[in-house]
Amino acid sequence: MPRVSCPKCNKVETIQKSGIVRNKQRFYCKDCNYNFTIHHESNKQKSKSKISNSLQTSLQDIAKAIGISVSTVSRALHNHPDISSKTKTAVQKLANELSYQPNALAQSLVTKSTHTLGVIIPNLETTFFSSMLSGIQHVAAKAGYRVVICQSDESHRTEVANVQALMNNMIDGLLLCHTLKTDTYDHIKIQMKRGIPIVQFYRVNNEVATSRVFCEDEKGAELITQHLIDKGCKRIALLLGPKEINISQKRKKGYLKILAKNKMVEDPELIAHVDFSQAEVVKAVDKWLALSKPIDAIFSISDKSAVQVIQYLKKKKISVPNTISVAGFGNEYTGEIIEPQLTTFDVKTVNIGEEAAKILLEKIINQDTSVKDITVKGKLIVRSSSMKK
Amino acid sequence: MPRVSCPKCNKVETIQKSGIVRNKQRFYCKDCNYNFTIHHESNKQKSKSKISNSLQTSLQDIAKAIGISVSTVSRALHNHPDISSKTKTAVQKLANELSYQPNALAQSLVTKSTHTLGVIIPNLETTFFSSMLSGIQHVAAKAGYRVVICQSDESHRTEVANVQALMNNMIDGLLLCHTLKTDTYDHIKIQMKRGIPIVQFYRVNNEVATSRVFCEDEKGAELITQHLIDKGCKRIALLLGPKEINISQKRKKGYLKILAKNKMVEDPELIAHVDFSQAEVVKAVDKWLALSKPIDAIFSISDKSAVQVIQYLKKKKISVPNTISVAGFGNEYTGEIIEPQLTTFDVKTVNIGEEAAKILLEKIINQDTSVKDITVKGKLIVRSSSMKK
DNA sequence: TTGTACGCGTTATCAG
DNA sequence: CTGATAACGCGTACAA
Numbered sequence: 001m002p003r004v005s006c007p008k009c010n011k012v013e014t015i016q017k018s019g020i021v022r023n024k025q026r027f028y029c030k031d032c033n034y035n036f037t038i039h040h041e042s043n044k045q046k047s048k049s050k051i052s053n054s055l056q057t058s059l060q061d062i063a064k065a066i067g068i069s070v071s072t073v074s075r076a077l078h079n080h081p082d083i084s085s086k087t088k089t090a091v092q093k094l095a096n097e098l099s100y101q102p103n104a105l106a107q108s109l110v111t112k113s114t115h116t117l118g119v120i121i122p123n124l125e126t127t128f129f130s131s132m133l134s135g136i137q138h139v140a141a142k143a144g145y146r147v148v149i150c151q152s153d154e155s156h157r158t159e160v161a162n163v164q165a166l167m168n169n170m171i172d173g174l175l176l177c178h179t180l181k182t183d184t185y186d187h188i189k190i191q192m193k194r195g196i197p198i199v200q201f202y203r204v205n206n207e208v209a210t211s212r213v214f215c216e217d218e219k220g221a222e223l224i225t226q227h228l229i230d231k232g233c234k235r236i237a238l239l240l241g242p243k244e245i246n247i248s249q250k251r252k253k254g255y256l257k258i259l260a261k262n263k264m265v266e267d268p269e270l271i272a273h274v275d276f277s278q279a280e281v282v283k284a285v286d287k288w289l290a291l292s293k294p295i296d297a298i299f300s301i302s303d304k305s306a307v308q309v310i311q312y313l314k315k316k317k318i319s320v321p322n323t324i325s326v327a328g329f330g331n332e333y334t335g336e337i338i339e340p341q342l343t344t345f346d347v348k349t350v351n352i353g354e355e356a357a358k359i360l361l362e363k364i365i366n367q368d369t370s371v372k373d374i375t376v377k378g379k380l381i382v383r384s385s386s387m388k389k
Numbered sequence: 390m391p392r393v394s395c396p397k398c399n400k401v402e403t404i405q406k407s408g409i410v411r412n413k414q415r416f417y418c419k420d421c422n423y424n425f426t427i428h429h430e431s432n433k434q435k436s437k438s439k440i441s442n443s444l445q446t447s448l449q450d451i452a453k454a455i456g457i458s459v460s461t462v463s464r465a466l467h468n469h470p471d472i473s474s475k476t477k478t479a480v481q482k483l484a485n486e487l488s489y490q491p492n493a494l495a496q497s498l499v500t501k502s503t504h505t506l507g508v509i510i511p512n513l514e515t516t517f518f519s520s521m522l523s524g525i526q527h528v529a530a531k532a533g534y535r536v537v538i539c540q541s542d543e544s545h546r547t548e549v550a551n552v553q554a555l556m557n558n559m560i561d562g563l564l565l566c567h568t569l570k571t572d573t574y575d576h577i578k579i580q581m582k583r584g585i586p587i588v589q590f591y592r593v594n595n596e597v598a599t600s601r602v603f604c605e606d607e608k609g610a611e612l613i614t615q616h617l618i619d620k621g622c623k624r625i626a627l628l629l630g631p632k633e634i635n636i637s638q639k640r641k642k643g644y645l646k647i648l649a650k651n652k653m654v655e656d657p658e659l660i661a662h663v664d665f666s667q668a669e670v671v672k673a674v675d676k677w678l679a680l681s682k683p684i685d686a687i688f689s690i691s692d693k694s695a696v697q698v699i700q701y702l703k704k705k706k707i708s709v710p711n712t713i714s715v716a717g718f719g720n721e722y723t724g725e726i727i728e729p730q731l732t733t734f735d736v737k738t739v740n741i742g743e744e745a746a747k748i749l750l751e752k753i754i755n756q757d758t759s760v761k762d763i764t765v766k767g768k769l770i771v772r773s774s775s776m777k778k
Numbered sequence: 779t780t781g782t783a784c785g786c787g788t789t790a791t792c793a794g
Numbered sequence: 795c796t797g798a799t800a801a802c803g804c805g806t807a808c809a810a
């Protein structure tokens with residue numbers, strides 16, 4: 001038996017083994033009537049090495065410096081009513097001097113709340129999604145929540161990785177706008193079991209039962225189409241995004257509905273699906289320009305592509321709007337800058353962000369697990385790109 | 390004495406007190422030679438309530454389900470070579486079934502690393518900063534780091550709050566681009582003591598000794614100014630940002646240097662400071678238009694404002710570039726869309742982001758605390774807004 | 779009014 | 795190959 005001395009009286013001869021607790025030998029000092037186990041380091045050594053270990057001040061550091069317990073420091077810093085004002089001021093003063101900053105990780109580990117919302121958006125190439133962000137941040141800040149943003153870069157893999165990363169206890173709730181390529185939703189389904197609320201916005205999917213915020217996809221497409229017809233357009237080409245995504249489908253539906261209403265026949269040749277890349281847009285337009293029965297309007301369901309269309313037509317010396325009218329969808333900043341200015345449907349991006357954040361916060365704060373669908377009202381914006389003379 | 394029974398043999402009569410450990414009464418069972426204390430809940434109850442407590446699967450849950458220890462589970466999941474392939478597969482299978490996701494908070498608390506970079510940018514109103522983000526994300530992703538973004542919204546208070554929030558152990562390093570209004574830097578100085586590396590980019594300050602990434606502010610301004618002079622401009626108005634910020638000062642310096650070089654006199658009336666808001670820009674232009682000695686060029690140190698200038702001049706039926714040439718700085722997307730297209734200095738936003746991220750990662754990975762200044766090379770881009778006929 | 783003890787979910791260090 | 799245990803830094807019943 002190793003030479004063991006009693007931590008209280010330091011005697012050696014009075015020690016006897018007293019069974020094993022949790023695989024550790026317990027000792028008993030007959031003299032002091034004291035049970036103890038041997039630690040690898042003595043407490044004294046520990047407390048020494050602790051202080052200067054990290055560059056970050058901890059509650060421990062403050063507690064030791066003043067000579068009080070950690071919990072008192074914690075409470076003092078939180079302005080707990082039980083703590084005497086004397087200790088409070090002492091603690092707060094020292095905390096300031098040491099520029100104490102709580103370890104958010106440790107806090108969240110205990111409280112199970114980070115006061116942070118996660119947002120995943122496809123891209124920041126245009127100001128389209130970033131203005132949604134503004135709406136989100138505005139609402140979140142009011143409620144005392146932080147916002148962290150991840151860009152999925154229109155890559156499904158990145159979206160999945162971001163969802164995972166954020167949901168691993170970094171955030172209290174997730175706002176999600178899918179990539180154009182997202183076609184499986186298992187990454188969401190898995191996460192939904194964890195009880196962290198999720199809200200899909202703008203580009204949403206029906207497979208997963210989260211709350212959702214839409215814009216007026218169908219209604220907007222109807223208004224745009226009707227407007228073009230009112231301005232005398234007879235052959236309106238439709239530039240859609242990928243077939244699978246909700247947005248393409250709903251806006252196409254609105255377009256077709258209005259064609260039917262005006263007794264115009266649907267021509268499959270006039271409908272193109274693109275990934276919104278410049279190359280595909282140009283290809284689609286070229287195909288239309290080559291048709292024997294010429295088109296007199298192009299309705300793009302994305303402002304970004306509508307701008308590209310205008311630029312391309314201008315390059316080809318085709319008059320917009322007189323030969324071909326152009327309309328977009330979304331109301332992006334660039335639509336105001338291009339010449340002619342772009343007729344479009346304002347989906348109210350800021351409002352979409354606001355609504356999404358509101359719903360999410362409600363879920364978080366009230367532990368509301370209901371599923372809500374909200375549609376944000378938009379507005380037709382007529383500019384010169386569709387005003388044939 | 391309350392009725393205490395031995396946890397091992399359940400006998401009561403064999404129990405005797407055996408001193409107090411950490412303020413808790415210890416008991417000793419003579420029969421089993423076993424020391425123990427009374428917990429408020431029995432272990433059995435605890436382990437029961439543990440399992441279904443949270444919606445999130447923990448290592449504990451897996452360990453208990455299989456009947457092995459937490460550490461083994463942890464190692465199995467990390468593919469530690471010590472673990473038998475049998476247990477590995479068992480663990481991994483169960484982990485999958487329970488859709489186990491590690492708690493990133495707890496992980497980081499132990500490892501002191503989040504594998505996350507924080508970025509704070511002033512705004513996302515234009516694509517200027519978001520393209521820097523792309524550069525950052527690209528480099529970060531390659532190194533296996535995540536990126537979280539906070540928008541300071543050009544508000545000093547929000548910047549300070551964001552810095553604090555992120556630095557509280559959420560990130561391994563910070564990339565920072567100040568707001569236009571940031572004029573105190575204590576919030577940075579405090580954080581620098583914590584040993585988390587910080588890199589300032591684009592809008593940087595000299596007061597704080599972090600590494601910095603610049604664009605060619607002075608050189609770019611020189612090139613633009615000289616280009617305007619070469620095109621025949623004699624009275625070049627200069628639209629600057631706030632006086633205090635580095636960028637304004639350095640670009641002004643470049644402008645003045647070229648004036649001097651060309652033996653042109655500096656006219657204080659031709660230099661305006663704005664906050665880049667539409668209102669202030671218009672006001673400045675109006676003032677210039679009212680001068681008795683008319684101007685023939687406007688050099689804005691921000692593309693955003695340059696676009697606003699062009700739009701305003703067009704509205705006033707003033708020909709750009711023939712009456713007044715316009716040049717910007719930055720090379721934003723909108724400069725390609727406006728008509729006439731904007732002459733500008735491409736600061737290579739993507740490269741700035743890449744360089745900043747590279748430096749930061751180097752600091753993190755090699756614990757490099759040196760201070761580096763890097764200037765990213767840019768390029769003059771001549772378009773029609775400055776091509777007088 | 780303050781301190782003790784415990785737990786949050788991990789990883790790391792020993793000790794078998 | 796596996797398990798026990800001690801951190802990580804904090805919040806909080808409970809005890810005193």
